[in-house]
Amino acid sequence: MxxxxxxxxxxxxxxxxxxxxxxxxxxxxxxxxxxxxxxxxxxxxxxxxxxxxxxxxxxxxxxxxxxxxxxxxxxxxxxxxxxxxxxxKSGSPSPFDGLRLTFRSPKLVPRAIDANTLKHLLKNEESNPVPKHSFSKDAVTFLIMRILIVTGLRIGELTGLNIKDVFSQDSKIRVFGKGSRERIVYIANDELYAEFVKFLHWRRASNKPSAQLFPNRCGERLTPPALRKRLKLLCASKNITPHLTPHQFRHSAATQLIENGVDIRMVQRLLGHASLATTEIYTYVSDQALQLTLVRADVLSRLDPGHSKTFNIYKLLPKRSVAENHANRPGMFVVGDPQAAESVC
The missing domain is CATH 1.10.150 (DNA polymerase; domain 1)
Incomplete structure (x- = not known):
């Protein structure tokens, strides 16, 4: 027993x-x-x-x-x-011997953040200016958000980073993910890289240097619950409802990369997925983009001028914020594209 x-x-x-x-x-x-x-x-x-x-x-x-x-x-x-x-211990047979249990979990669509919300959230306002000599709590939070959307890090991976994990002229970060698997992520944006370098100089020149990369107000390691609380307060200040979670930034990073033609195996490597099947959940959004493109092309209307062209495009898509993302595709935020990031950040 x-x-x-x-x-x-x-x-x-x-x-x-x-x-x-x-x-x-x-x-x-x-x-x-x-x-x-x-x-x-x-x-x-x-x-x-x-x-x-x-x-x-x-x-x-x-x-x-x-x-x-x-x-x-x-x-x-x-x-x-x-x-x-x-x-x-006992050596007796397991109660599971002979049992055939089946678990059917629904295939959930990743809750990515739509492009307009990202633009509003990442907009550099007076409340979160780029600092020159020191970084306030809000400035660190603002920096973390952009690192999440570029790297796709899990919240535990980000808060567990140490200063020594940053190398190669501060453009690469060594991450230890699930299963103690090591991988490298990159700061693939010129403006973000420049701010990240300033942040590192500030951390290394601190009066109370510590190992952790992202400290809290007391100089200790920033914890995942504390970061979630910061993001919730930031969303409330910008009237974003419901509030966003750090893991949604990971979904958004993968979705944006897949939407912009990045090979899925590269996305798998960036996210640190052990199996490609885990990364393939993000191809669902790409299927929606394909569907939207086909509806816009409307081949039947071009072949048959009498065919109505007033079809409502949203009837083919689920009522999700991601549909609005595709509808506003010309303004989509492209991860790693300096010009696009410059217009957003």
Whole structure:
């Protein structure tokens, strides 16, 4: 029977021997805690068997009404723990032996930020001027936003950066992503690069130098929750609703690159995806762009002058902000294009 001691031993095994990341171990801990609460509440007196697993699965789906991806993660965490118990503890068969579980998660479209919102958000106003000698909290936030849209970094990757991770005349940044995979991202914009160099000089010349690249007001490392709060306040000040999240900048970076013809394998390398299939979710937006181009061309109207040309183009597209992005394509923000970035920033 699985208990708190077994769960803690399994978590120690994941952290010490499998060398899993702190975030993964935290997620495992939450998943196992949720199962133990369910297991103790049922109190059937039986060992963890197939019926227990199936009851837990129904509980997650029907009673808790969790998302399919969350249900799958919690069940797979339980399976990994029981497999570990069989191998290192009891040696008894796993309740998952003989079970064929199917998880069908909906294919979600990435929530990219439309071009007009990006322009408004990245517009350099008096409230966030480019500093000359020092960087305020707002100036650092403004710089971080543009780095996110150019590099596609995850929020944890960005806040985990150290000054020593910047090299090659301050134009390249070494990033350690999921699975401790190392990759290089680039500051591919002249104006942003010039400001980033000023920021680095300010950090290196600080009276209280520290290892982290992006500090908070107290000089400590900026945390993901603090950055999310900063972005939420900035959106509120610019009347952007609903407020944006840092991960939407990652989606927007990938979407803009795909929309502007960058090879998908290059986008995969930039984002640090282990599988190309993960990057392919961004091709959906490209399909929308193709659809919009075909509607604009309207071949049938050119071949048959009597055919009506007043078709509403938006009927072919879902009612999403990304459709407005395509409708305003001449003003689209092009990542890495100095002229386009200059007009936006």
């Amino acid at each position: 699985i208990n708190d001691t077994h769960c803690q031993q399994f978590l120690d095994f994941c952290e010490d021997q499998r060398n899993l990341s702190a975030n993964t171990v935290t997620a495992y801990r939450q998943d196992l805690k949720a199962f133990l609460i369910f297991y103790k509440s049922t109190d059937t007196g039986d060992n963890t068997n197939q019926q227990t697993v199936l009851r837990y699965l129904r509980y997650l789906r029907n009673a808790k009404r969790l998302k399919p991806s969350t249900v799958q993660r919690r069940v797979m965490t339980l399976r990994a723990c029981l497999e570990w118990m069989r191998q290192f």
